[in-house]
Amino acid sequence: xxTLASYLSDPRPAVRLRAVMAAGTTPSVDELDxxxxxxAVEPDLQVREMLTWALVRFPADLVVPRLLDELDRPEAQAxxxxxxxxxxxxxxxxxxxxxxxxxxxxPGVARTAWRAAVLLAPxxxxxxxxxxxxxxxxxxxxxxxxxxxxxxxxxxxxxASPVLAAAAEHRNPDVREHxxxxxxxxxxxxxxxxxxLARARREVALGRTRSAKG
Numbered sequence: 001x002x003t004l005a006s007y008l009s010d011p012r013p014a015v016r017l018r019a020v021m022a023a024g025t026t027p028s029v030d031e032l033d034x035x036x037x038x039x040a041v042e043p044d045l046q047v048r049e050m051l052t053w054a055l056v057r058f059p060a061d062l063v064v065p066r067l068l069d070e071l072d073r074p075e076a077q078a079x080x081x082x083x084x085x086x087x088x089x090x091x092x093x094x095x096x097x098x099x100x101x102x103x104x105x106x107p108g109v110a111r112t113a114w115r116a117a118v119l120l121a122p123x124x125x126x127x128x129x130x131x132x133x134x135x136x137x138x139x140x141x142x143x144x145x146x147x148x149x150x151x152x153x154x155x156x157x158x159x160a161s162p163v164l165a166a167a168a169e170h171r172n173p174d175v176r177e178h179x180x181x182x183x184x185x186x187x188x189x190x191x192x193x194x195x196x197l198a199r200a201r202r203e204v205a206l207g208r209t210r211s212a213k214g
Contacts, residue, residue: 004031013044020047024054032058036066039085040078052085060089068097076106083109087116095120102132107144110136114151126159134163137182138174149182157186 007019020038023031035054042048055063063085070082079101086094098120101113114133121129133155136148152160160182167179184191 004034008034008038008042013047016042016044016047017050020050020054024050024057027054027058029058029062032062032066036063036070039070039081040073040075042077042081048081051081052088055085056088060091064089064091064094068094071097071101076104076109079104079106080109080112083112083116087112087119090119092120092122095122095125099125099129099132102129103136107140111144111147114147115154118151118154121155126155127162130155130159130163134167134179137167137178138170138172138176145178145181149178149185152182153185153189160186 004019004023008016010016010019016038020035023035032055035051039048039051039055042051055067067082067086067089070078073079073082083098083101086098095117098113098116101109102117104110104113117129130152133148133152139145140148152164164179164183164186167175168183170176170179
């Protein structure tokens, strides 16, 4: 009889998706490690989302320790998926471990850590989180900048406004510009798409200018 592991080795995403859905519908401790391991290697986004759904259905005291172990894996996808799933479980006790990945060398992992940290940080840790995130203002591509702006905005005006006010006085114009973009997002949460488009256009224009000079 085929096992969950054999279904997850099938090259067809639809087969893997159905297998994960079945595993989450009737959670079995015997399959927990298989599901966690698949998170690190699953290439299909929809299947990865189903993996998160399935893992959330397990008792937190069983799945959370396994996900914390994944945060130390060398594979970026393993770390990112673990962070994403922990953010769905909403166990605030894991915030210290999540916070350790706020400066991850992989931009995708860092972005996921920002989102997870905002959801998991206790009230007394949120001002320090805002200061840590603000250090990244002005860095990264359009996707990373928007993710950081959304994370800071997610902390709320009371927490984010002081660090944005300080960043608005920074000597680096990129930091000042990013702080202004984030402040606009705080005032209008729907402005994110417009900010991302404007930033992408500026990056394209800058790339063309550099090419012309070269």
